[in-house]
Amino acid sequence: MSDQSVPMLWRRIRHRYNLVGRHCRTCDSKYFPPIPLCRKCRRKSDLVDFQFSGLGKIYSYTIVRDPPKGFKALAPYAIAMVRLDEGPLVLSQIVDTDFEELKIGLSVHVVFRRIGDAGRTGVLHYSYKFKPLRKYVTGYVIGTVDGEEGVQHIQVPVEERERTSVRRTIEEAGEAVRRRKSKEPADEKSDG
Amino acid sequence: MKHVGILGFGGYVPKYRISVEEIARVWGKDGKAISRGLNLEEKSVPGLDEDTTTISVEAARNALKCAQIDPERIGAIFVGSESHVYATKPTGTVVAEAINAPNSIQCADFSFACKAGTAAIQVCIGLVKSKEIDVGLAIGADTAQSKPGDALEYAAAAGGAAFLLGTGKDCIAKIEGTYSYTSDTPDFWRREGTDFPEHGSRFTGKPAYFRHVHQAALGLLEKLKTKADEYDWAVFHSPNGKFPRRAAKALGIPEEKIKPSLIVDRIGNTYAGSSPLGLAATFDIAKPGDRILMVSYGSGAGSDAFSIEVLPPLLETRERMPKIEDYIQDKISIDYATYAKHRRTIKVE
Ligand SMILES: [Zn+2]
Numbered sequence: 001m002s003d004q005s006v007p008m009l010w011r012r013i014r015h016r017y018n019l020v021g022r023h024c025r026t027c028d029s030k031y032f033p034p035i036p037l038c039r040k041c042r043r044k045s046d047l048v049d050f051q052f053s054g055l056g057k058i059y060s061y062t063i064v065r066d067p068p069k070g071f072k073a074l075a076p077y078a079i080a081m082v083r084l085d086e087g088p089l090v091l092s093q094i095v096d097t098d099f100e101e102l103k104i105g106l107s108v109h110v111v112f113r114r115i116g117d118a119g120r121t122g123v124l125h126y127s128y129k130f131k132p133l134r135k136y137v138t139g140y141v142i143g144t145v146d147g148e149e150g151v152q153h154i155q156v157p158v159e160e161r162e163r164t165s166v167r168r169t170i171e172e173a174g175e176a177v178r179r180r181k182s183k184e185p186a187d188e189k190s191d192g
Numbered sequence: 193m194k195h196v197g198i199l200g201f202g203g204y205v206p207k208y209r210i211s212v213e214e215i216a217r218v219w220g221k222d223g224k225a226i227s228r229g230l231n232l233e234e235k236s237v238p239g240l241d242e243d244t245t246t247i248s249v250e251a252a253r254n255a256l257k258c259a260q261i262d263p264e265r266i267g268a269i270f271v272g273s274e275s276h277v278y279a280t281k282p283t284g285t286v287v288a289e290a291i292n293a294p295n296s297i298q299c300a301d302f303s304f305a306c307k308a309g310t311a312a313i314q315v316c317i318g319l320v321k322s323k324e325i326d327v328g329l330a331i332g333a334d335t336a337q338s339k340p341g342d343a344l345e346y347a348a349a350a351g352g353a354a355f356l357l358g359t360g361k362d363c364i365a366k367i368e369g370t371y372s373y374t375s376d377t378p379d380f381w382r383r384e385g386t387d388f389p390e391h392g393s394r395f396t397g398k399p400a401y402f403r404h405v406h407q408a409a410l411g412l413l414e415k416l417k418t419k420a421d422e423y424d425w426a427v428f429h430s431p432n433g434k435f436p437r438r439a440a441k442a443l444g445i446p447e448e449k450i451k452p453s454l455i456v457d458r459i460g461n462t463y464a465g466s467s468p469l470g471l472a473a474t475f476d477i478a479k480p481g482d483r484i485l486m487v488s489y490g491s492g493a494g495s496d497a498f499s500i501e502v503l504p505p506l507l508e509t510r511e512r513m514p515k516i517e518d519y520i521q522d523k524i525s526i527d528y529a530t531y532a533k534h535r536r537t538i539k540v541e
Contacts, residue, residue: 126245
C-alpha cells in the first residue's frame with residue numbers, strides 16, 4: 001500500500017471507508033468498487049452511489065503464511081472472496097479469527113481497519129476488512145427474522161443520497177482511463 | 193433551556209487478551225500476587241491493524257446505530273485520546289468520513305491523559321446547550337502504550353466509547369450537571385516525540401487520582417445539592433481494579449453500585465476509554481429513573497464529574513448494538529511474544 005500516492009489514497013477514501021459502490025437505476029445492478037459506467041447499460045447507465053450493508057458470505061478463502069513485503073507482521077492471515085449480500089464479490093482479509101471457524105458460506109460483516117502505514121512517517125491507510133459474524137456484532141443481530149433464521153441489519157436511516165459531485169465524477173473518469181491504459185481489471189484488488 | 197442529554201452510545205473493545213500472569217512470567221515476577229494486588233486478570237490488546245482511529249470508528253458506528261439519527265445532524269466531533277495516530281491530523285477527520293458525517297463540522301483532537309474523552313463530552317454539552325450545534329459526537333478511545341517491563345504494562349489496554357449529545361424526547365439519558373477539578377500535578381506524563389509515558393510510581397495515588405476524583409465528586413454533589421447515596425450506579429476511572437473500589441468506598445458508595453462499570457478486572461485500563469466504557473457498560477444494565485455518578489481522571493491532573501439520569505428510550509435503543517459484555521466475552525488469548533508483535537515492540541518489515 002505504501003507505494004500508493006496520497007491523491008490516489010484520498011480518492012478511494014469514500015468507497016473504502018463505507019463500502020460505497022454504485023447502483024444502476026436502469027437495470028438494478030450493484031457494483032463495488034464504484035465504476036463510471038454500468039457494464040450492462042453502458043451509455044444508458046443511471047448510476048448513483050450505493051452504500052452496501054456490509055454483510056456477506058465467504059465465497060472462497062485461503063490462509064496466507066508466506067506474505068508479500070509489508071504484510072509480514074500480519075501473517076498468518078486469512079484472505080477471502082466475500083460475496084456481499086447485494087451481489088458483488090470483494091477480496092478482503094478476514095480478521096479476528098482463529099481460522100478453524102472459516103468455511104465457505106460463513107457469514108461475515110464489515111469492520112474498519114488499518115491497511116497500511118507507509119513506514120513510520122507516511123499517511124495511514126484505512127479500509128474495510130471482514131470479520132466472522134457472532135451472536136452480537138457491530139450493528140448486526142443474528143436471530144430469528146420473520147420466523148426464519150437469519151441476519152438482521154440494523155440500518156442507520158440515511159436516504160440514498162446522491163453525493164456524486166462533479167469533482168468525483170471527473171476523477172473517476174480519469175481513473176477509468178488510467179485503468180484501461182494499464183489493462184487493470186476494475187474489480188477491487190486485495191487491500192491486504 | 194432544556195437539559196442536554198445523550199441520544200446514543202456505543203463502545204468497542206478489541207478481541208485479543210493477555211493475562212497479568214503471562215506478562216509477569218516474562219519479567220520473573222509473581223503473577224498471582226500482582227493480579228491480586230491490582231484486581232486485574234487480563235487486559236485487552238488491539239489487533240495488528242487496530243488503533244485509536246479504528247476503535248473510535250467502531251464505537252461511533254455503534255452510537256449511531258443506537259441513536260438511529262441521520263449523521264448529517266452532527267455538528268461537532270471531538271476524540272479524546274493519548275494515543276492519537278497523528279501528531280497534527282485529528283482522529284475525528286477519519287471518524288467523520290467513516291460515519292458519513294457532513295463536512296460542516298467542528299473537529300479537534302483532545303488530550304488530557306485518561307480524561308480526554310469526558311472533556312470531549314463536556315465541550316459537546318456546551319455547544320448543544322448554546323444551540324451552536326444540533327448533535328455532538330464525543331469519543332474517548334485509546335491503545336495505551338507502556339514500556340516493556342514497566343508496572344503500567346500489566347494494565348495498559350485498548351478500547352473506547354462514543355456518545356452522541358443532543359436534546360429532545362429521544363434522549364436515553366439526561367445530563368443533570370458536570371463539575372471539573374484541575375491542578376498541576378505531575379503524576380504521569382509523556383514528552384513530545386517519545387514512545388512511552390513516565391510516571392511517579394506511588395505518587396499516582398493519594399495526591400493525584402484520589403484527590404482529584406474526590407474533589408470533583410464532592411464538588412458536583414455540592415453544586416447539584418445531591419448526595420452520594422442518591423445515585424444507583426457509579427463509574428470511576430479505572431487505572432486498575434483497586435483504585436475505583438477505594439474511591440467508591442471513601443465516598444460511601446457500596447461496591448455493588450460500581451460493579452457494572454468494573455470491567456477493568458477483565459480488560460485492563462483503557463485510558464481515555466475507561467470511564468466512557470464504564471458508563472456504556474452501566475447503560476447496558478440500568479433502568480429508567482436510575483441516576484449515575486461518573487468521575488473520570490486524567491493525569492497531570494484533573495477529574496470531570498457527571499450526574500446522569502437514565503430515561504425510558506434507553507431500554508429499546510440499547511438492543512440495537514452489541515453490549516460491552518459481548519465484546520468482553522468475545523476474546524482470543526495471546527502469549528507475550530504475540531503481544532509484543534501486536535504492540536509493534538518487535539519490528540517486522
Ligand atoms: Zn445498468
